[in-house]
Amino acid sequence: MSTHHRIRTIASGALIGIPMLMLVFGFAKLSAPRVHHLDLHGVVAEAGGWSPASFKVGVGDLVQIHLTSGDVLHGFAIGQTDFPAGDVVPGKISELDVTFDHPGKYVFYCTRWCGPGHWRMRGTIEVVAAGSRSQEVVSSVPLYGQLGLDIDAAHPATVVPARRPSAAHGASLGVSVPAEYLAPDTYRAHSPAQVWQTLRALPVTAKLSDAAVWDVVATIWESNTSAQALATGKQLYTANCAACHGDSGAGDGPMAAALGNKSSSEFGSGTLTPANFTAPATMLGASPALLQGKIIRGGMGTGMPYWGPVFSDSQVWAIIDYLWTFQMAYQSKP
Ligand code: HEC
Ligand SMILES: [Cu+2]
Structure with a gap:
């Protein structure tokens, strides 16, 4: 538009x-x-x-x-x-x-x-439109809706890495990952923990340590973004999200304390502290589609705003790409 x-x-x-x-x-x-x-x-x-x-x-x-x-x-x-x-x-x-x-x-x-x-x-x-009283708003169902995800359900990671996964290290291992795991559809619809488990069971990773399999997951994740998307995501995150979620993604932005304070009248009593994107136990159990749902729809009373009408589809995916850099080492971000 x-x-x-x-x-x-x-x-x-x-x-x-x-x-x-x-x-x-x-x-x-x-x-x-x-x-x-x-x-x-x-x-x-x-x-x-x-x-x-x-x-x-x-x-x-x-x-x-x-x-x-x-x-x-x-x-x-x-x-x-x-x-x-x-x-x-x-x-x-x-x-x-x-x-x-x-x-x-x-x-x-x-x-x-x-x-x-x-x-x-x-x-x-x-x-x-000129001459029309009401207009058709054509909107397609976002991915989280197509997948029928319950975005309010807890999404613990069934497995977490012992150290920060590194895309560069994953790439250096020379594992030939089957093409379906590199497809954007797989990336968007699965959590890193799910992909780790699938990869762990494949013969191609038999000789790798668990940490090395996580590095391969990071390589797959990195292959689904670009330096430009990460730069856009970072800029939008800094302007719109960091006040609550923190520059470091730890959920400790300047607005966080007020959200968590139930006795404060500034927010409703249903507000929670902002999500910590640096916590592997929750983040690695979320798929990009689930994060998309939270961002587009918001928390509905939790203090997490809804951004659906604000960002374009590609802007939302760029922000999500950037959120993963709080978990995995990508490109220039170690
Ligand atoms: C006014 C404070 C505030 C702002 C601004 C904010 N958030 Fe949140 N966010 C929260 C709170 C509080 C939660 C936890 C409650 C929930 O999940 O609904 C949350 C949760 C989330 C979650 C869910 C994480 C999970 O594990 O389920 C995502 C994703 C998220 N925020 C992304 C964003 C993005 C992206 C932006 C900027 C475009 C943003 N938030 C801006 C307060 C905020
Ligand atoms: Cu303002």
Whole structure:
């Protein structure tokens, strides 16, 4: 999905705004578009979030958004689009022109950690096709749904490695892994512990130590990602996940303590401490598809936000690729 847009920030009160940041993507349609003016005001989620929280425009309309903040620095981005995030600075008006090419429901969201309820600072834009009252939202069933996974069930690893598996070491062993274990379908639908057990039982690994079989698992995992996907995953993780899950993946981000504190009123009483991605006993029992389900759907009351409307499919898989680097040594990450 693509959007045509232009964003600029002007100091409030200035008569002629000097564009501080102007980005032009695509070109205006030749026919004059319908123009919508929209004042979009943001305050922290605890104080109400965005207003309006939802609005409706037509495909091809020129939507001129004036963004203001009533308190702290917020950010603005539109999920599942190539739209670059912009800042919403108190005392300034950020002007933004957006045109949607495709009908659908889009989520706009804050990109700055503005407070404990930051991730709830979201709203929806309904884009309807010209002349139609309601539009078909074509969405395919994500893999975790196709596989019928119970993403809320515990997923302990039946076996864990004695040391951190190394993809480079696995590759150096020269094991000829049967092609089906290298297929993306196998990677996405199985946990590392499941693949370890299958490999352990194969004649090709008979001479290897258990740790070496784990290294082969890491090689299989690494073969399903790329340096570019890992870089994207890391960037998205740092911006959206590290506040709770921690930069190191240990579940110890700055927001973690508040989530685990049941007497705090900031979160519901069902919140848990963020998952620790460095713990082999749980992580190695999860398949990429299970992690996809958690990320897309969220924990529903546990404090784990849902990200389905925010990230594209490939962005979610890139984040998952990156999550595995908390368990296994890949590429440049030892
Ligand atoms: C506001 C805090 C918060 C943020 C932000 C957050 N999480 Fe979580 N996450 C949690 C909590 C709490 C849990 C544990 C409860 C649960 O599993 O539902 C969790 C659990 C998970 C799990 C489940 C792990 C398992 O073993 O089942 C995954 C995967 C996950 N988070 C990924 C992410 C990703 C990826 C992001 C960023 C895009 C993210 N989280 C952002 C709080 C957060
Ligand atoms: Cu925010």
